[in-house]
Amino acid sequence: MKSIFYRLTVWILLLVVWLLLISSIQLQEVIAGVVISLLIVLMPLPNLSVFRYIRYTPKRILYSIIFLGVFLWEVFKSNIDVALRVIKPIIPIRPGIVKVKTHLTSPFGRLALANAITLTPGTITVDIIDEYLYIHWISVEAEDVDQATEKIVSNFEKYLEVIFG
Amino acid sequence: MVLEILGALIALIGSLFLLLASIGIIRMPDTYNRMQAGTKASTLGSLLFFLGIGLGHSGLWGKLLVLSLFVLITNPLSSHVLARALHFIGKSPLLVGYDSRDDLADDMNQMEEL
Structure with a gap:
């Protein structure tokens, strides 16, 4: 459960960086970003546990x-x-x-x-x-x-x- | 138009800081102090330069934001690693004629004795 939450964090982070880099809201570029960052997040990420120090209050x-x-x-x-x-x-x-x-x-x-x-x-x-x-x-x-x-x-x-x- | 001129001025101030950083790299007496000049003055220089470009070309904001974030994270990191390697090979930060101290070398010597 925790791992899913960390992966979600990484996904949002990657997506934000991608959107800032392309700096245009064209549908196909956004979709490409969503799909590729999702693929990256689904790969095995060994050092996810560092995110346990980050909490959002x-x-x-x-x-x-x-x-x-x-x-x-x-x-x-x-x-x-x-x-x-x-x-x-x-x-x-x-x-x-x-x-x-x-x-x-x-x-x-x-x-x-x-x-x-x-x-x-x-x-x-x-x-x-x-x-x-x-x-x-x-x-x-x-x-x-x-x-x-x-x-x-x-x-x-x-x-x-x-x-x- | 006003924004473009303002952006150009800010970019000019930024490049002034980059110039001061490079003068510092030449004038400082040893490697540690050269690193001080190279890390600090160039950080503000680059950030101001990005700000100036961002004011002139509003389409580049996102890229410049990511760039400044990377500069803020990697610039101190690289100078830290350089300083650490330099100390590791035995370069003393003390200069002849200045009264000062080197806690890291003292502690290292103590650890070797134990």
Whole structure:
């Protein structure tokens, strides 16, 4: 029963991407998309179980939208930040790798967190070992793990904790 | 007409960010920092470019939406993998003359000792 639900999710996802790509509502193209994505979904899909972390409750959807807004704003800020660093005569950097701690356990949550960190000001996720993320920081401004966690992770984690549980 | 001009302006700002990203790749002192410039400034550059094109040609919205989603997902992923591989082969992120630290190398050394 669960498997059918996951396959339905994949089918809708594929169909939405197809409809966005053709961006026209001609009947034969839509029918082709429906049939082909249905065929793909009916094939054996080994990693369907990752979908068990995704649930659709109003609270989660609301937090996803808020997270998207926060995320895009951070992307904007980080781009300005890096662009300004680049054009200064002496580049203001103090590079290093710091360790931060995360409470997230689901793979999707960690993926979203790692990607969000990479796209925010001056940080790239280098590695994940157990519950620690190792982050390359263009100008290190924290002395220990707690301080770095507070500065880098906590802003996103409070949303991702609700979204992916 | 107004929309087209607005779109062209936004695309111009986007390409400015792409230019800054490439200047950053040349100016930064080591590979990690080059990656910082290459990942970040180019993300906003591409997104603004897509937005500008979308305003000029309204028929392309769907494709551009899918494209920007893929850029947002794959751009950080690829730079993460590059940074990880770079650290794995032993390149230190520390620069001569800057006071900083490398937690990952410290932890790796600790694990090897155990």
